[in-house]
Amino acid sequence: MHLVTALALCSIGWKKERILSEFHDGKIILVLPDDPKYALKKVEEIREMVDNDLGFQQVESKCPSKTKTFLFISSDKKVAGCLIAEHINEGYRVIEDPAPSGSEGEKMMFERQRAWCCSTTAEPAICGISRIWVVSTMRRQSIASRMLDCLRNNFIYGSNLSKDEIAFSDPTPDGKLFATRYFDTSQFLVYNFVNGTPSTQTKTDKAEKV
Numbered sequence: 001m002h003l004v005t006a007l008a009l010c011s012i013g014w015k016k017e018r019i020l021s022e023f024h025d026g027k028i029i030l031v032l033p034d035d036p037k038y039a040l041k042k043v044e045e046i047r048e049m050v051d052n053d054l055g056f057q058q059v060e061s062k063c064p065s066k067t068k069t070f071l072f073i074s075s076d077k078k079v080a081g082c083l084i085a086e087h088i089n090e091g092y093r094v095i096e097d098p099a100p101s102g103s104e105g106e107k108m109m110f111e112r113q114r115a116w117c118c119s120t121t122a123e124p125a126i127c128g129i130s131r132i133w134v135v136s137t138m139r140r141q142s143i144a145s146r147m148l149d150c151l152r153n154n155f156i157y158g159s160n161l162s163k164d165e166i167a168f169s170d171p172t173p174d175g176k177l178f179a180t181r182y183f184d185t186s187q188f189l190v191y192n193f194v195n196g197t198p199s200t201q202t203k204t205d206k207a208e209k210v
């Protein structure tokens, strides 16, 4: 199914929404594992659509009973963004060699294409971002940044997560560029690698992601 069609189907207007933030162009709502079935079913459909867009093969989420889903609903009640977060205990810091010198465009191209490595040393972390996605027509409007801000204020009741307590699951090139900007460093935390846990056999104390 074409993404825009899928998106149109994802029109949302629940009576009992858990609204966390409201903006001129939409709002962020939170869906929790013990919410009514109709809400969870919609979240599952959205996750499938996001996975499809990300090219993930996984059919069902690993632990839906533990995830918290933040949705950005546009003013016309469509799902414009989705962030699925889960509790984690540790993450691994991305390690990067400096980008070669060149124009901004060349650096961006290099960033998009290069593989990333991460440390083999685990660091404590609290929240894992399992998925983050914004509909293509609404990207670069701070929707992902606003969802992440909202996650930090609402993931644990009564506490505000610092950027150092959050890790990204296996970031895509877009995800990496976004995270580097949001965390203000390219050395943010990652977890849940597609290719297994970080290797401890590499001489350089780096585990390479292919």
Ligand code: COA
Pocket (backbone or CB within 6 Å): 054, 131, 132, 133, 134, 135, 138, 139, 140, 141, 142, 143, 144, 145, 146, 168, 169, 170, 171, 172, 173, 174, 175, 176, 177, 178, 179, 181, 182
């Ligand atoms: N290329 C370069 N920089 C990017 C970027 C991109 N594709 N996406 C975000 N950034 C940086 C920019 O500096 C941006 O600020 P600016 O627009 O003022 O320059 C900053 O991050 C904040 O971006 P924001 O507008 O909050 O992000 P977004 O709403 O566009 O969403 C993604 C970012 C990654 C969620 C979105 O591109 C997406 O859904 N991609 C497809 C799915 C995906 O790959 N998800 C990541 C999984 S780890």
